[in-house]
Amino acid sequence: MTSEYAEATRRRGLRNLQGMPFVLPYLPFLVVFGIAPTVYALELAFTNVDGGWVAFHNFVRTYDDFRFVPAFKHVLVYTSVWLGTLVVFVVGLALLLHGRANRVSAGFRFLFYIPGALAGAASVLVWLFMLDPSVSPGSFLLHHVVGASIFAQSIAPGNLPFIFAMIAFWTGAGGWIVVMYGALNTIPPDLEEAARIDGAGPITIALRLKLPLIRKWIAYMVILSFATGTQLFVEPEIVQHASFGLVPDTWSANQLAYQMAFRYGDFNGAAAIAVDLLVIGLAGAVLIVTRSGLFRTDD
Amino acid sequence: MRLPALGVRFLILATFGIFFAVPILWLILAPTRTDKALIMGHPIAFGSFHQVALAWKHLDAFSGHIYRRWIANTLYYALSATAITLVVSVPAGYGLAIGKFPGRKLVLSLTLVVMIMPAAALVLPIFLELNAMHLIGRSLSVILPFAFFPFGVYLAYIYYVTALPPDLLDAARVDGAGELQTFLRVALPLAKPVLALIFFFSFVADWNNFFLPYVLLADSNQYPITVGLSDLLASTPSFNPSVGGGGQSVNIFKPELALATLLAVVPIAIVFVFSQRALVRGLVGGAVKE
Numbered sequence: 001m002t003s004e005y006a007e008a009t010r011r012r013g014l015r016n017l018q019g020m021p022f023v024l025p026y027l028p029f030l031v032v033f034g035i036a037p038t039v040y041a042l043e044l045a046f047t048n049v050d051g052g053w054v055a056f057h058n059f060v061r062t063y064d065d066f067r068f069v070p071a072f073k074h075v076l077v078y079t080s081v082w083l084g085t086l087v088v089f090v091v092g093l094a095l096l097l098h099g100r101a102n103r104v105s106a107g108f109r110f111l112f113y114i115p116g117a118l119a120g121a122a123s124v125l126v127w128l129f130m131l132d133p134s135v136s137p138g139s140f141l142l143h144h145v146v147g148a149s150i151f152a153q154s155i156a157p158g159n160l161p162f163i164f165a166m167i168a169f170w171t172g173a174g175g176w177i178v179v180m181y182g183a184l185n186t187i188p189p190d191l192e193e194a195a196r197i198d199g200a201g202p203i204t205i206a207l208r209l210k211l212p213l214i215r216k217w218i219a220y221m222v223i224l225s226f227a228t229g230t231q232l233f234v235e236p237e238i239v240q241h242a243s244f245g246l247v248p249d250t251w252s253a254n255q256l257a258y259q260m261a262f263r264y265g266d267f268n269g270a271a272a273i274a275v276d277l278l279v280i281g282l283a284g285a286v287l288i289v290t291r292s293g294l295f296r297t298d299d
Numbered sequence: 300m301r302l303p304a305l306g307v308r309f310l311i312l313a314t315f316g317i318f319f320a321v322p323i324l325w326l327i328l329a330p331t332r333t334d335k336a337l338i339m340g341h342p343i344a345f346g347s348f349h350q351v352a353l354a355w356k357h358l359d360a361f362s363g364h365i366y367r368r369w370i371a372n373t374l375y376y377a378l379s380a381t382a383i384t385l386v387v388s389v390p391a392g393y394g395l396a397i398g399k400f401p402g403r404k405l406v407l408s409l410t411l412v413v414m415i416m417p418a419a420a421l422v423l424p425i426f427l428e429l430n431a432m433h434l435i436g437r438s439l440s441v442i443l444p445f446a447f448f449p450f451g452v453y454l455a456y457i458y459y460v461t462a463l464p465p466d467l468l469d470a471a472r473v474d475g476a477g478e479l480q481t482f483l484r485v486a487l488p489l490a491k492p493v494l495a496l497i498f499f500f501s502f503v504a505d506w507n508n509f510f511l512p513y514v515l516l517a518d519s520n521q522y523p524i525t526v527g528l529s530d531l532l533a534s535t536p537s538f539n540p541s542v543g544g545g546g547q548s549v550n551i552f553k554p555e556l557a558l559a560t561l562l563a564v565v566p567i568a569i570v571f572v573f574s575q576r577a578l579v580r581g582l583v584g585g586a587v588k589e
Contacts, residue, residue: 020403096311096312097312120525231417233422270427
């Protein structure tokens, strides 16, 4: 009787740990490259070189750095331009493509999507060529719209947020267009048919019926892109190599943090800026996970 | 009435089509032409295959075949990290899907948050951490952070939650199979499609990553191709007149730079062409329910 009871308890205990051994090898990775760096960056941000507690001193100190506000301003302008173009053109193009499902639509989707293969460093190099009036296929646009006849004029500081936004749009928009198109396809055809019978034209249907139904996906795209946009690093870092010293190596916030760590050995200051950025990224992620209902943590 | 609307629609789509396609077309054609032809001739034109061979000769000669080295490094980093990711994340997703152990929800939530958070946000913190542990400048200081791929865990988790009938596992257990055997014989073979997905996503993410290796590696012999490209750009007089006379001797001009960029994206382009649908799912974290 007692042994039977003990056996049952033991089995219940084992069942409670069911699945756990499979997760164990993953935990060190989660801890070492997810949690520990975050905790360590926080610790550095709130202490000085000797490890003494300094409260918000590093945050105040980096904020007062003459490069801090410009760097965050650059990133903010870039992110706003990028988000604006993403929302207007991605949603617009997805609606245009969804009007009629046919081979033309599939061809365009593929065409829009393929620059995604050139994400990161490669896309920046391609656009350096596109922005060089001496070789660019769009040199007449550079001449007449941007007013640039040499490369240095194309990448004038005032143009940079727009250039980076364009590069990000070029590589990323196609993927989102396919996502939005997929979301539009989940709208029941009866609904559209009913609206048409009620006398709604294609534009009314697009704006009044389709748009509200994909609102969730638009919000997801905006939050995710905002969090990603603030982390900008590759684009300005590479352009800076080709800029005749016109572009500072602390153009974006992440670059400033990088320079603080690498050039000045100021790890506490670098950690403070990294934490600023981490908070933005984390806030976006938590917002998506808890509010969007797009991801599941329960079965 | 209908026809003009159709025309306007096509015109808008075609304009964007040109915007997306022309830079790629230019990139493919540029290595076939001389630097002079690129500047003097029509922007979009074909040169000769001989010129491609010449551009490759110059590129390959740069800094003692370092371009080959960069490609080999990238393959090594991306493939090793992806292999570890597969071995670690598929069982983890399975364990999270079938398990009810304490802390399961916490692991899952943390995984989701790190997965959606931009990867760049963690690069400097990882650098600061590894620097304190004196682990900078080794292959492993890139491969191990790459191998932490929460999206893979989430994909495997979602797959097992939706596609694995509990009866199947119970049947295996009744037959006397242990937990490990049940996983290896029943769950793992079922996961082939998700294995392919994780392989693609992880490989593409690792191949394209610039920030992490840029920060963690110091020796140009260790660079992956993304960081190598920026090194190449810094050495060409085409965009960097300060290179000056030294630049003439490295022989890296616009055609060589275009070829270097083109070759660097070939593996990813192949993956992209064959898996448009699958890769787009990466953007939405597997959240699109089909």
